[in-house]
Amino acid sequence: MKLQKTIKGEGQVSGKGLFGGQDVQVVFKPAPEDTGVVFVRADLSQPVRIKATVPSITGQDRKTTLGHGQVEINTVEHCLAAVSALEIDNIIIEVTGPEMPASDASAAEYFALLKQIGLIELAPPIRSFVITEPISVVQGDASIYALPGARDKLEISYDLDYPQEPAIGRQIYGCELTPETFEENLAAARTFLMESEAKALQSQGIGTHIGARDLLVINEDGPINNQYRFPNEPVRHKMVDLIGDLSLAGRRIYGRMVARKSGHALNQAMAKKIFDAALRLDRIDQFGTDAILDIRRIQKILPHRYPFLLVDKITQIDGDTRIVGIKNVTFNELFFQGHFPGTPIMPGVLIVEAMAQVSGLLFAQRLEHTGKLAVLLSMDGVKLRKAVVPGDQLVLSSETIRLRRRTAHCKCMAHVDGVIAAEAEIKFMLIDDEKV
Numbered sequence: 001m002k003l004q005k006t007i008k009g010e011g012q013v014s015g016k017g018l019f020g021g022q023d024v025q026v027v028f029k030p031a032p033e034d035t036g037v038v039f040v041r042a043d044l045s046q047p048v049r050i051k052a053t054v055p056s057i058t059g060q061d062r063k064t065t066l067g068h069g070q071v072e073i074n075t076v077e078h079c080l081a082a083v084s085a086l087e088i089d090n091i092i093i094e095v096t097g098p099e100m101p102a103s104d105a106s107a108a109e110y111f112a113l114l115k116q117i118g119l120i121e122l123a124p125p126i127r128s129f130v131i132t133e134p135i136s137v138v139q140g141d142a143s144i145y146a147l148p149g150a151r152d153k154l155e156i157s158y159d160l161d162y163p164q165e166p167a168i169g170r171q172i173y174g175c176e177l178t179p180e181t182f183e184e185n186l187a188a189a190r191t192f193l194m195e196s197e198a199k200a201l202q203s204q205g206i207g208t209h210i211g212a213r214d215l216l217v218i219n220e221d222g223p224i225n226n227q228y229r230f231p232n233e234p235v236r237h238k239m240v241d242l243i244g245d246l247s248l249a250g251r252r253i254y255g256r257m258v259a260r261k262s263g264h265a266l267n268q269a270m271a272k273k274i275f276d277a278a279l280r281l282d283r284i285d286q287f288g289t290d291a292i293l294d295i296r297r298i299q300k301i302l303p304h305r306y307p308f309l310l311v312d313k314i315t316q317i318d319g320d321t322r323i324v325g326i327k328n329v330t331f332n333e334l335f336f337q338g339h340f341p342g343t344p345i346m347p348g349v350l351i352v353e354a355m356a357q358v359s360g361l362l363f364a365q366r367l368e369h370t371g372k373l374a375v376l377l378s379m380d381g382v383k384l385r386k387a388v389v390p391g392d393q394l395v396l397s398s399e400t401i402r403l404r405r406r407t408a409h410c411k412c413m414a415h416v417d418g419v420i421a422a423e424a425e426i427k428f429m430l431i432d433d434e435k436v
Helices: 077-085 108-117 179-185 195-203 233-249 264-287 295-301 348-363
Strands: 003-007 011-016 023-030 037-041 048-051 057-059 065-068 071-073 091-095 119-125 128-130 135-139 142-147 154-162 169-176 192-194 216-219 252-260 313-318 322-328 372-384 393-403 407-416 419-432
Touching (some): 003 023, 011 108, 023 108, 037 071, 048 071, 077 108, 077 179, 108 179, 128 264, 135 264, 142 264, 154 233, 192 195, 192 233, 195 216, 216 233, 233 252, 233 264, 295 313, 313 348, 322 348, 348 372, 348 419
Parallel strands (some): 037 091, 128 252, 154 252, 192 216
Antiparallel strands (some): 011 023, 037 048, 057 065, 154 169, 313 322, 322 393, 372 419, 393 407
């Protein structure tokens, strides 16, 4: 059984942010068990804590940004990669600015400092996620696949392909993630930009304080006024970014990770899938079900009852923006007695009603709408694409398009075995429950 770890004492680094150029000081402090990795904006009159997990992600344009409310910390990926590689589970990272210092645009300074401070074990076992079935995220020709592998280690491979840039071309690298392999093969790999990208950013006032000697700026002949630390330094740095972003899943990951041409957005999408899958397993262990809202809690929110309650459980909620629920369709449904005898098919209007009920549960997540009832106002773009029959499981999703004090507008989908069964845009009026 592996135990949680934190650092033995305090340490600090300082420097300028890579993109913004502000002078920043960072202090690393030990943290108690089950704290996790927590950033603190210590420069504010009221310090703000930002947990380094998926719900804190606020942006990924060339960097990873975490936030709480209006407060953000940018470019955290190199620091997180060092923390993850050293298997540090609990740590407080106090920052006196909106961006982590860049040093030489690698993870080396963070790793060296934390290693020098040293680690101690804490009593509780680690929180981990073992990949037991494939998980994938794909966007165009970029992809990440999480695959089953060893249950006590993480193996990573990355395929970087820049066919239009002969100075980089195609680079493939893989290794088992350990503190030793990270220190020797990954920590020193630096952020890289093509010359055209660097000029475009500086024309926007971004990164004007740095030059080609501070990171890798590459043209057709290779690094400008610089040299590679590794022959394949770009792909190694992409792996550093991936390790840092995956740490936002909030637990150690074991298995295999295969990435191709991924960036921060795709890395974070994989972290989110692992985060959600881990929470699902936690719910099963704790409550015996993976439901975020089970039927008892659903009944406390929706006024519908048999035979018109058409949602069995909710498995995913993203604030008040997106929800996923389940309706298990059985032959015992009352409507199958007449629709149709001998050929039971779930009425399309009831599929739409099920999507509407899931939407009502979504809108109830915002505090000001708690206690309000979502009453159907209009439907647009309704399409029934597949017959739903006994034995099917309807996966119902709803995404908010617009949510106001008295009205709501959402896009709904119903899937069976990954195939779209129905879709619609639905508008609601939100009224006080007691007025119905």
